[in-house]
Amino acid sequence: MGSLLLCAGILAGCADTAHLGVYGAATAPVAEPAIGSRLSELQRQEIGMRLYELAFSPRHQAVFVVSAGGEDAVHDPSQVLRLDPKDLSVQARxxxxxxxxxxxxDDADNRLYVGNALDASVTVVDLGTDEVIGVVQLADPVRQDGDKPIYPHLLRTLAVDAKRHRLYAPGLSAQGSVLYVIDTRTLALERVVPGLGAGAAGIVLDEVGGMLYVSNLQGQVFALNAQTLAIEMQWEVRADQLLNLDLDRSRQRLIATDLGSPRLDEARRQKAGLVDYEKRGEGHRVVVFDTADGHTVxxxxxxxSPIAPLVDERRGRVYVTNRDAGTLTILDANDYTVIRDVALPSHPNSLTLDPDTGTVFVSIKxxxxQARESVARIPYE
Incomplete structure (x- = not known):
């Protein structure tokens, strides 16, 4: 989100090299992109320190963005910020x-789940009261680095399964990633599913189809039965660094970002021990897979360095943040032609969508x- 899957920085602040380097320090500044459009109504607002993932709540008509905080936890604490989606002003901390x-x-249940990547835990926030109501510890430390406990896995992305009262959290490790499954009624760990390879990073749920998809950093996608949690399919795909996933449910296609980091290629060899792994793609791209059999569409x-994909099925668009390019790519979901590239320097990171208006919100690192980071508001055009 240092060293943990990419030192090019997806979450920032992790220092344990046993996890492939997925959450690294931010990369060098990028020049303002010469290509693309700025869009007539794009808004951008500085919000706080070390911003990461966001979620839009139709129920509350608010954007929630998490800040990992600054080096001084007293003056710059980690927090969830509630933003007004119209002007990005902070409504609550x-x-x-x-x-x-x-x-x-989980909008229906009035909850926001926050992954504590470095502590192998999940914090549960009640959005009705804007208060923390619990912390679910998923694993114990495996060793100490001075006063700092080191856990067996890192947590990146999360997925809520409201129908089955579960929260899914891939546990990323260079050797032996797992899926943590939390019962959201009891806020207790229900199960740990092993066997997800090196660097389980991306996750997306097909609620209707009852399938859960997990991707890793050695070119694999796993399809799990959301009820039984059995791995029903495993695909070796024509991509390597499958950092994040989204699902186009109407077309039954998985959208994956293939990062293309040389550092991650080296980490795969050295930390995961995959010395015979042969690269399958060039990276720096979005790869689309058919959910029936995993073939590349x-x-x-x-x-x-594409980071996060986001599908707007209603309007037939796919959005992709390109961290090191400092751009947001907008694709046509029908034929995947590029509609435009939007300049968002320095490092656009995560995405969320207002499904009613098509407005997209982007965290920018x-x-x-030590710098305050921003959120951009991009209306549908």
Whole structure:
């Protein structure tokens, strides 16, 4: 979100090299992109320190974004910020005792789940009261680094299964990633599913089809039965660094970002021990898979270091943040042609969508960990 899957920085602040380097420090500044459109009504607002994932709540008509906080936890604590979706002003601040990175929203149950990537835990926030109501510890430390406990897995993205009263959290490790399954009624760990390879990073749920998809950083996608949690299919795909996933449910297609980081290629060899792994793609692209059998439908070059895909099925669009390019790529979901690239320097990171208006919200990181980071509001055009 240092070293943990990419030192090019997806979450920032992790220092344990046993996890492939997925949450690294921010990369060097990028020049303002010469290509693309700025869009007539794009808004951008500085919000706080070290911003990561966001979620839009139709129920509350609010954007929630998590801040991992600054080096000084007293003056710059980790927190969830509630934003007005019209002008991005901060409406509320919800302090977190542990640094937050990933988020998952259960709007019907009035809850926001926040992944504490470095502590192998999930913080539960009640959005009716804007208060923390619990912390679910998923694993115990495996060793100490001075006063700092080191856990067996990192947590990146989360997925809520409201129908089955579960929260899914891939536990990323260089050797032996797992899926943590939390019962959201009891806020207790229900099960740990092993066997997800090196660097389980992306996750998306097909609620209607009852399938859960998990991707990793060695070119694999797993399809799990959401009821039984059995791995029903495993695909070796024509991509390597499948960092994040989204699902186009109407077309039954998985949308994956293939990062293309040389550092991650080296980490795969050295930390995961995959010395015979042969690269399958060039990276820096979005790859589309058919959910029936995992075959590649399309492979589309984007800007450098694509991070997060987001599907707007209603309007037939796919959005992709390109961290090192400093752009947001907008694709046509029918044929995957590029509609436009939007300049969002320095490092656009995570995405969320207002499904009613088509407005997209983007967290944007900065090269310096001491800098305040921003959220952009991009209306549908």
């Amino acid at each position: 919800i302090p977190l005792a542990r640094r937050g990175f990933g988020v998952a929203l 399309a492979s589309i070059p984007t800007g450098q 900065e090269p310096s960990r």
